[in-house]
Amino acid sequence: MPALNRVQLIGNLGRDPETRFTPTGQKVCNFSVAVNQHWTGKEGESKEATEWFNIEAWGRLGEVCQEHLKKGSLVFLEGRLHTETYEKDGEKRYSTKVVALQMQMLDRKPGEGEPVPPPGDDEEFPF
Numbered sequence: 001m002p003a004l005n006r007v008q009l010i011g012n013l014g015r016d017p018e019t020r021f022t023p024t025g026q027k028v029c030n031f032s033v034a035v036n037q038h039w040t041g042k043e044g045e046s047k048e049a050t051e052w053f054n055i056e057a058w059g060r061l062g063e064v065c066q067e068h069l070k071k072g073s074l075v076f077l078e079g080r081l082h083t084e085t086y087e088k089d090g091e092k093r094y095s096t097k098v099v100a101l102q103m104q105m106l107d108r109k110p111g112e113g114e115p116v117p118p119p120g121d122d123e124e125f126p127f
Helices: 059-068
Strands: 006-011 018-021 029-041 048-059 074-088 091-105
Touching: 018 059, 029 059, 048 059, 048 074, 059 091
Parallel strands: 048 091
Antiparallel strands: 006 029, 006 074, 018 029, 029 048, 074 091
16 A cells, blocks of 8 residues: 655754764755734634644755755655654653755745836836
8 A cells, every 4th residue: 555654744843954964974854834814814814823843854965954045944844754752751752853855945035026127217218
């Protein structure tokens, strides 16, 4: 039977990415992403909620995240969910994170997307 474990997110980084190395020398980058949801309540009031996701990016993707992302960056992420179990104070606990497989930066560079004025004098154009 086929299986699917994929998640897509668009959100803003809640903190700068942090890179560490595993005992075997593999590079992993961790950061958090906030995804906002907006809706209108029963009485017409505007409502908002924020969902936080812990992100883990390995290898070259982790390097790119470390080099180009910072707190507040808007990103598109695609990945898979991974849940780890651990014990704390004799109680079994669970931690779910997104293991990133793809990342696209969505922030505009300064000046990007702004209309470019036509060359010449503004009086040459009747509009």
